[in-house]
Amino acid sequence: MKVPPWIRPRAAMGLGIACAALxxxxxxxxxVYAHNLLTLTFLGIAAALAWNWLGGYLGQVSFGHAAMFGLxxxxxxxxxxxxxxxxxxxxxxGGAVAGxxxxxxxxxxxRLRGPYFSIxxxxxxxxxxxxxxxxxxxxxxxxxxxxxVTPHLKYTLYWYGLAIAALAMAASYALRRSSLGLSxxxxxxxxxxxxxxxxxxxxxxxxxxxxxxxxMGLCGGFYASYFSYIEPGDMFGFDRSISWxxxxxxxxxxxxxxxxxGAVIFVLLRQYLIASYPQLYLGLYGILLVLVILFEPLGxxxxxxxxxxxxxxxxxxxxA
Amino acid sequence: MxxxxxxxxxxxxxxxxxxxxxVTLSLEEGSILGLIGPNGAGKSTCFSMLAGSTKPTAxxxxxxxxxxxxxxxxxxxxxxxxxxxxxxxPFANLSIxxxxxxxxxxxxxxxRAGARGLAREVLEFTGLDKRRHEYPAGLTLAGRKxxxxxxxxxxxxxxxxxxxxxxxxxxVEAQEMVGLIRxxxxxxxxxxxxxEHVMAAxxxxxxxxxxxxxxRLIASGxxxxxxxxxxxxxxxxxxxxx
Numbered sequence: 001m002k003v004p005p006w007i008r009p010r011a012a013m014g015l016g017i018a019c020a021a022l023x024x025x026x027x028x029x030x031x032v033y034a035h036n037l038l039t040l041t042f043l044g045i046a047a048a049l050a051w052n053w054l055g056g057y058l059g060q061v062s063f064g065h066a067a068m069f070g071l072x073x074x075x076x077x078x079x080x081x082x083x084x085x086x087x088x089x090x091x092x093x094g095g096a097v098a099g100x101x102x103x104x105x106x107x108x109x110x111r112l113r114g115p116y117f118s119i120x121x122x123x124x125x126x127x128x129x130x131x132x133x134x135x136x137x138x139x140x141x142x143x144x145x146x147x148x149v150t151p152h153l154k155y156t157l158y159w160y161g162l163a164i165a166a167l168a169m170a171a172s173y174a175l176r177r178s179s180l181g182l183s184x185x186x187x188x189x190x191x192x193x194x195x196x197x198x199x200x201x202x203x204x205x206x207x208x209x210x211x212x213x214x215x216m217g218l219c220g221g222f223y224a225s226y227f228s229y230i231e232p233g234d235m236f237g238f239d240r241s242i243s244w245x246x247x248x249x250x251x252x253x254x255x256x257x258x259x260x261x262g263a264v265i266f267v268l269l270r271q272y273l274i275a276s277y278p279q280l281y282l283g284l285y286g287i288l289l290v291l292v293i294l295f296e297p298l299g300x301x302x303x304x305x306x307x308x309x310x311x312x313x314x315x316x317x318x319x320a
Numbered sequence: 321m322x323x324x325x326x327x328x329x330x331x332x333x334x335x336x337x338x339x340x341x342x343v344t345l346s347l348e349e350g351s352i353l354g355l356i357g358p359n360g361a362g363k364s365t366c367f368s369m370l371a372g373s374t375k376p377t378a379x380x381x382x383x384x385x386x387x388x389x390x391x392x393x394x395x396x397x398x399x400x401x402x403x404x405x406x407x408x409x410p411f412a413n414l415s416i417x418x419x420x421x422x423x424x425x426x427x428x429x430x431x432r433a434g435a436r437g438l439a440r441e442v443l444e445f446t447g448l449d450k451r452r453h454e455y456p457a458g459l460t461l462a463g464r465k466x467x468x469x470x471x472x473x474x475x476x477x478x479x480x481x482x483x484x485x486x487x488x489x490x491x492v493e494a495q496e497m498v499g500l501i502r503x504x505x506x507x508x509x510x511x512x513x514x515x516e517h518v519m520a521a522x523x524x525x526x527x528x529x530x531x532x533x534x535x536r537l538i539a540s541g542x543x544x545x546x547x548x549x550x551x552x553x554x555x556x557x558x559x560x561x562x
Contacts, residue, residue: 179421179425179426179432179435182414182418182421182422182425183422183425183426185411185413185414185418186411186414186419186422188413189411189412189413189414190409190411192373192393192409193405193409193410193411194411194422195373195392195393195394195397196371196373196393196394196397196402196403196405197397197402197422197423197426197427197471197472197474197475198394198397198398198423198426198427198428198429198475199394199422199426199427200394200426201394
């Protein structure tokens with residue numbers, strides 16, 4: 001197989017080794033708490049990366065990605081319960097529906113840019129939550145849906161989660177380093193100038209939102225299987241949408257791997273803060289967010305690069 | 321000589337204001353046409369309509385035999401009509417090389433290797449190749465105007481619309497820019513329409529000039545005739561001096 005020239009062997013190897021280590025870890029050391037935490041981290045990584053394709057690469061910050069996460073989750077759950085669809089196929093189906101739903105609202109709203117788009121996504125997220133809460137046939141209303149539980153399912157899902165996170169990581173890399181990624185950055189910089197040099201901004205933005213939404217939906221399906229009970233208030237919650245924004249900002253918005261790092265920090269920190277300071281934890285996130293935006297707009301990635309004196313990653317991509 | 325671009329009765333209204341009013345113009349293959357007029361005459365709006373970034377209220381645009389009226393900007397660019405911007409708009413987050421590479425990939429539709437070759441070649445042509453790893457923020461205004469042209473050339477245009485690429489740069493750079501525009505026409509077989517306030521450059525470069533005033537085409541002809549034209553002088557300086 002011919003390897004595209006934009007794939008760096010070191011990056012591919014790093015991802016491979018990390019995945020292999022994580023895949024073997026539970027076999028060597030069985031710990032239910034760590035097992036659960038890691039699975040949730042995988043989910044966070046995949047979702048944060050998918051959010052970043054739109055929010056970081058294209059600069060279209062969405063506060064409504066829970067709409068796709070929730071829809072994908074409920075479609076997958078409904079397919080499993082009512083049609084007996086196998087789990088993974090149900091996730092993919094949920095993902096496809098969520099991606100198409102993203103296109104439905106994204107095609108008109110992606111013409112807006114910056115804060116205007118963000119405001120629209122808040123509306124989309126809330127409207128979707130309300131409508132789906134009333135759609136008993138899909139979501140079971142506010143009492144939600146329970147999925148069939150099989151023994152060892154939760155244990156096995158660890159590896160599914162790892163696979164989803166790894167695929168999202170590979171996709172982030174491919175999206176960014178291929179020529180498509182270059183066009184996305186051009187659109188982010190100046191959408192009209194990009195159109196003037198032949199970039200089909202509408203089509204590319206739609207494509208990215210579809211991919212992002214479909215991945216979100218897949219994550220929602222995974223979440224449904226993992227917890228075997230879902231309800232609309234949680235799945236479509238605004239705080240869920242915010243959590244992906246936070247992961248992106250903490251890790252480094254628009255960078256390839258930053259949001260994955262942000263997801264790790266976010267999930268672990270939340271676990272610790274909720275246990276230790278349940279009243280304070282949202283406030284502490286707020287402070288963290290302010291500090292990041294004030295001092296290091298590229299988040300932890302920016303900090304790391306500064307420490308290692310590397311060029312800024314939202315710049316330099318191609319070497320001639 | 322064959323005609324490469326033709327606009328017929330091109331008009332644009334913004335509410336009650338006629339920014340461009342029934343302008344008809346034609347560009348010969350391999351020539352440079354000057355589009356001049358006082359500020360607010362509708363030159364940039366004309367460019368926007370030719371390049372597809374603004375939809376005309378009325379009128380038609382043809383590239384060769386093909387009608388391109390109302391095509392979205394990216395399609396007009398791929399068809400071969402590419403514009404530069406009066407106020408330069410580089411992609412600040414991309415290196416100079418990547419700025420041209422985007423155009424070579426998306427507009428000229430080259431594969432990766434072909435696009436890289438084209439981008440390098442265009443940067444060499446415009447004299448930016450040595451600085452290709454830098455970012456547009458490091459360039460002078462003249463440099464950014466060159467980049468604007470390099471990016472447009474990476475689209476492999478048939479017709480290049482240059483919106484005031486000389487105005488605002490120092491006299492030495494202006495000389496170089498005149499040379500560059502001439503080389504684009506001679507060596508790359510690109511036909512050019514340029515708007516410009518620097519009349520010396522227009523006189524030296526353009527075979528023909530059309531004059532806009534208040535959205536209407538008031539004169540067209542060779543540069544020598546145009547500067548004698550009473551109506552043109554009145555448009556620029558007022559009736560008293562005509």
